[in-house]
Amino acid sequence: MNDPKKPESGSESTESLIRRDRKFTLAEAVGREAAGAMSGASPVARAEQVLLEIEHTLESRLEDSDGSLTRTILARLKIDPPLLARHFDRPIGALEEFLHATLRSDSLLDTLVRDTDARWGRDYDERPHFETEGKPPHPDDPYTRAGVRDLLQDLLDNLDED
Numbered sequence: 001m002n003d004p005k006k007p008e009s010g011s012e013s014t015e016s017l018i019r020r021d022r023k024f025t026l027a028e029a030v031g032r033e034a035a036g037a038m039s040g041a042s043p044v045a046r047a048e049q050v051l052l053e054i055e056h057t058l059e060s061r062l063e064d065s066d067g068s069l070t071r072t073i074l075a076r077l078k079i080d081p082p083l084l085a086r087h088f089d090r091p092i093g094a095l096e097e098f099l100h101a102t103l104r105s106d107s108l109l110d111t112l113v114r115d116t117d118a119r120w121g122r123d124y125d126e127r128p129h130f131e132t133e134g135k136p137p138h139p140d141d142p143y144t145r146a147g148v149r150d151l152l153q154d155l156l157d158n159l160d161e162d
Contacts, residue, residue, distance in 0.1 A: 051074060054074065058155075068142075071123075072116040096156065
């Protein structure tokens with residue numbers, strides 16, 4: 001007798017044989033259709049790729065031994081998808097745009113320094129040293145306005161040399 005699961009003359013493909021007794025599911029259909037969609041593409045979203053490249057640049061070019069300024073800048077960039085999207089083709093452009101804007105605006109710089117001080121306090125379980133207008137910075141403050149301004153300007157100058 002003929003076995004209904006066995007091909008008669010080799011005309012049925014192995015794939016057809018496997019599928020014959022399986023129930024069709026939506027997940028299987030989506031999987032078949034999407035099989036080639038990622039071919040040659042990165043599984044990491046483009047915005048994440050931009051952030052990873054910027055992170056590498058910051059780690060290699062920003063003099064930030066505590067790392068709190070680096071993490072604060074990355075957090076700021078992460079919440080600004082339009083800025084990242086404008087620079088998909090050249091990720092360092094997003095960092096340059098951020099640096100220019102921050103260095104041109106005292107309020108943006110002050111906010112960055114304050115956020116960095118707060119992050120440093122969380123990172124190291126220490127009480128942060130916030131600067132107060134008209135008073136000299138605390139001697140143990142690793143992130144002063146002047147210091148951060150200098151670090152950002154040095155980084156920007158370093159990026160411009162490329």
